[in-house]
Amino acid sequence: MDSGDQAASTIWYVLALVLVGSALIGRRLAWGGILRMALLWVAIFAGLLGLFKLAQNEGYLTGRWAEQGDMVDEAPAAPPPAKAEGQSIRIPVAPDGHYWVEATINGTPARFLIDSGATITALSENTARASGLNYDVGAPGVIMTTANGKVEARRSSIASLAVGPITANDLPVVVSSSFGEVNVIGMNMLSRLKSWGVQNGEMVLTP
Numbered sequence: 167m168d169s170g171d172q173a174a175s176t177i178w179y180v181l182a183l184v185l186v187g188s189a190l191i192g193r194r195l196a197w198g199g200i201l202r203m204a205l206l207w208v209a210i211f212a213g214l215l216g217l218f219k220l221a222q223n224e225g226y227l228t229g230r231w232a233e234q235g236d237m238v239d240e241a242p243a244a245p246p247p248a249k250a251e252g253q254s255i256r257i258p259v260a261p262d263g264h265y266w267v268e269a270t271i272n273g274t275p276a277r278f279l280i281d282s283g284a285t286i287t288a289l290s291e292n293t294a295r296a297s298g299l300n301y302d303v304g305a306p307g308v309i310m311t312t313a314n315g316k317v318e319a320r321r322s323s324i325a326s327l328a329v330g331p332i333t334a335n336d337l338p339v340v341v342s343s344s345f346g347e348v349n350v351i352g353m354n355m356l357s358r359l360k361s362w363g364v365q366n367g368e369m370v371l372t373p
Contacts, residue, residue, distance in 0.1 A: 245277070248330060255330040257369040265369040267351075269329045271297040276349055278329070280369055282362075284352030287327070287339045288319070293349050294341045299324065301341050308340060317344035327355065332373045334358055 245266035246258035257265045257280065265280040271289070274297040288310075294301065301322035310319050319342035327334045334355050356362050361372045 250330050251370075253331055254370055254372040255332060256365075257371070259367050259369075267329055267369075269327060269351075271299070271327055272325050274298070278349045278351045280351045280356075280371075282353060282356060284350050286354045287324070287337060287352045288345055288348075288350040289322075289339050289341045290345045290347050290349055291341060291343045292347065294322070297324075299339075299341065310340060310342070317342055319344070327351075329371065332359070332371055 245260040248255050248257045248267050250256075255267075257267050260266050267278055267280060269276055269278050271293065276289075276293050276297065289297075289299070299322050301320045307318035307320055309316050319340035322339050322341055324337045324339055325335065327337050329351070337355055356371075359371055359373055361370075363370060
């Protein structure tokens with residue numbers, strides 16, 4: 167358990183003790199009744215904490231990546247090139263209806279699909295290996311909900327992901343063989359931008 171999980175657990179336990187204590191102080195019960203009530207409150211909060219952690223360990227990879235119920239598992243051979251416009255970058259829509267862009271991961275070229283329906287940026291295993299990304303294949307995975315159901319992925323972090331003039335540092339990502347050969351830029355990168363959106367059929371990203 168990392169420091170964030172420990173802090174969350176501590177907060178939940180403190181709240182449980184405060185509420186239990188408040189409930190018991192306001193009632194005059196025999197010690198047996200007090201013990202039973204305390205155990206009931208602890209069980210309730212333990213269940214809520216478990217649900218909270220389960221929600222933390224799941225992510226979503228949906229949106230434009232899902233095409234007629236199936237995930238896009240391969241990037242197009244030659245998507246339309248993006249164009250720099252000042253600090254912004256304009257990405258034309260590809261023939262398949264998606265927005266693809268050439269980027270670099272720690273200096274290594276990689277092609278990405280931009281998907282605002284994905285909560286987190288995702289890499290194929292081949293891309294992760296080519297860019298020298300470190301991740302523990304034996305570590306507990308995170309469950310991702312995709313168009314094809316739930317898949318297991320591994321957490322990692324990119325030191326630098328650059329799309330034209332736009333660079334994101336220390337960007338959390340997930341890696342899985344279930345993503346095929348597709349890499350996806352998700353909302354955890356898009357939310358760092360000043361603005362992003364579609365204008366005249368082009369995806370416009372502004373840092």
